[in-house]
Amino acid sequence: xxxxxxxxxxxxxxxxxxxxxxxxxxxxxxxxxxxxxxxxxxxxxxxxxxxxxxxxxxxxxxxxxxxxxxxxxxxxxxxxxxxxxxxxxxxxxxxxxxxxxxxxxxxxxxxxxxxxxxxxxxxxxxxxxxxxxxxxxxxxxxxxxxxxxxxxxxxxxxxxxxxxxxxxxxxxxxxxxxxxxxxxxxxxxxxxxxxxxxxxxxxxxxxxxxxxxxxxxxxxxx
Numbered sequence: 087x088x089x090x091x092x093x094x095x096x097x098x099x100x101x102x103x104x105x106x107x108x109x110x111x112x113x114x115x116x117x118x119x120x121x122x123x124x125x126x127x128x129x130x131x132x133x134x135x136x137x138x139x140x141x142x143x144x145x146x147x148x149x150x151x152x153x154x155x156x157x158x159x160x161x162x163x164x165x166x167x168x169x170x171x172x173x174x175x176x177x178x179x180x181x182x183x184x185x186x187x188x189x190x191x192x193x194x195x196x197x198x199x200x201x202x203x204x205x206x207x208x209x210x211x212x213x214x215x216x217x218x219x220x221x222x223x224x225x226x227x228x229x230x231x232x233x234x235x236x237x238x239x240x241x242x243x244x245x246x247x248x249x250x251x252x253x254x255x256x257x258x259x260x261x262x263x264x265x266x267x268x269x270x271x272x273x274x275x276x277x278x279x280x281x282x283x284x285x286x287x288x289x290x291x292x293x294x295x296x297x298x299x300x301x302x303x304x305x306x307x308x
Contacts (some may be wrong), residue, residue, distance in 0.1 A: 087186055090167070091103070101163055104158050129162060149280075193291060220268045
């Protein structure tokens with residue numbers, strides 16, 4: 087399970103909801119371009135972001151608001167971001183790999199419950215290897231849902247997730263404020279007006295999409 091609330095896994099979830107055929111994720115920009123060029127121009131889009139800013143020459147950045155049905159329907163999205171896509175590539179050998187934001191928390195949790203997985207590993211993408219408040223919040227939100235809705239015992243196996251549960255309990259009634267309080271939230275605010283992005287990323291359980299890896303690096307709606 088990979089989480090990048092601001093904003094990669096939220097954007098992936100909305101892109102699939104709006105009809106994208108698939109999202110292929112990359113850590114390396116050169117590999118992305120090499121792969122994208124093999125696809126028909128009208129059937130592909132390149133999404134890229136570094137440091138919160140859209141990559142020059144790419145079709146889109148990393149905003150969930152940009153992946154509308156008109157823009158992405160039926161297309162393969164080739165995507166690379168500062169943190170989220172790199173995290174997805176790091177764990178690409180997992181038996182089951184999902185991408186989660188707050189909007190599809192319930193959908194992903196229900197998928198996990200249906201699989202009756204013995205172990206669930208949650209990877210918060212953070213910021214360039216460092217802790218992030220918003221990803222820990224979402225990890226806590228997921229763990230909380232699983233604890234409340236599983237018909238079998240859920241054990242929390244490390245202090246990081248215990249802390250994430252406490253974080254969720256503290257902020258669950260003001261998610262938007264938590265995202266803006268986070269370091270990356272402040273970083274985005276310094277770059278421009280991202281108010282609508284914040285609102286989109288802070289919505290809870292409004293999407294029924296489960297983004298799942300179907301082959302290494304390729305994600306489709308499950």
